[in-house]
Amino acid sequence: MRIILAPAQCLEHEERFKRFRRLCQEGDRINWSCQKSAKPNDIYLFYFAAPKLQISAIGVVAGAVDEVENDGVDWATGKKLWLCDFAPAIWLKNPLTAAEIKLQPQLLRWWQGKPYFGKPKNIVSPEVARLLVEAILRKNPDVARAIPQLGDKISGSDLPSLSRDVDNDNAPPDRIETTIQRVLRDTKKSADLKTKYKHACQLCKRRIEIPGGFYIEVHHVRPLGDPHAGRDTLENMLVLCPSCHVEFDKLAVGIHPDDGTVIDLHGKRRGALSFRKGHRLGSAILGSVSKQ
Numbered sequence: 001m002r003i004i005l006a007p008a009q010c011l012e013h014e015e016r017f018k019r020f021r022r023l024c025q026e027g028d029r030i031n032w033s034c035q036k037s038a039k040p041n042d043i044y045l046f047y048f049a050a051p052k053l054q055i056s057a058i059g060v061v062a063g064a065v066d067e068v069e070n071d072g073v074d075w076a077t078g079k080k081l082w083l084c085d086f087a088p089a090i091w092l093k094n095p096l097t098a099a100e101i102k103l104q105p106q107l108l109r110w111w112q113g114k115p116y117f118g119k120p121k122n123i124v125s126p127e128v129a130r131l132l133v134e135a136i137l138r139k140n141p142d143v144a145r146a147i148p149q150l151g152d153k154i155s156g157s158d159l160p161s162l163s164r165d166v167d168n169d170n171a172p173p174d175r176i177e178t179t180i181q182r183v184l185r186d187t188k189k190s191a192d193l194k195t196k197y198k199h200a201c202q203l204c205k206r207r208i209e210i211p212g213g214f215y216i217e218v219h220h221v222r223p224l225g226d227p228h229a230g231r232d233t234l235e236n237m238l239v240l241c242p243s244c245h246v247e248f249d250k251l252a253v254g255i256h257p258d259d260g261t262v263i264d265l266h267g268k269r270r271g272a273l274s275f276r277k278g279h280r281l282g283s284a285i286l287g288s289v290s291k292q
């Protein structure tokens, strides 16, 4: 049994967050991405980047892992998506935010290792997993009743609601392994597109250098998920800096369907998107933009 920290959403995808939340709230079982190696009783801590960076849900792997052919959404391999049932899948009434995580020195050191932007697989220490679970349970004591297995993970802690489970556990504690895995977002496709543009904004050409590389986002022109049903395909994607990305998301700017220039709310020309070889927006996608 392991605890997996699973980034379930990259910075630009609030739709995915909303859908996940809705599924959790509709019932106690959801079908969602998991590691290929997921085993029943693995505990997933789902963290999302919207509306802010936080651990928003906990799910327990309940069944076998299904392999799904997919188009753009990947789980580690870039070609396959792995799905399983999480039961229960609990939406945290009080999510654990990045700001709170950073208040604890041990967690801060781990967090500064850039778990979100890091390599697909980073094993972090059992201590980090324990501290994360403790912090989540402190804010959401009801979760301990719904997922009693969590008690095994934090034996020795002073959480009264878990003492019964701890006392009855004579077996040596399981090794806690927390792996950092990208679940659904920041797919190989979007990563490749970012590279194609050398991490520069297609609109303003800005390139943001951060420690260890560059930061840039991928915008879906036609939003993913209901009701827009946009696809996670290159012809629906733009590489944008956070500033331009917000303008697109909030409809402060749009793409003129006739000539592809970017115009603002007042119809004033903001500029032209630059496109590199092998990338263009689909005509159907531009059509949908003009109707918004």
Ligand SMILES: [Zn+2]
Pocket: 201, 202, 203, 204, 205, 206, 240, 241, 242, 243, 244, 245
């Ligand atoms: Zn920009």
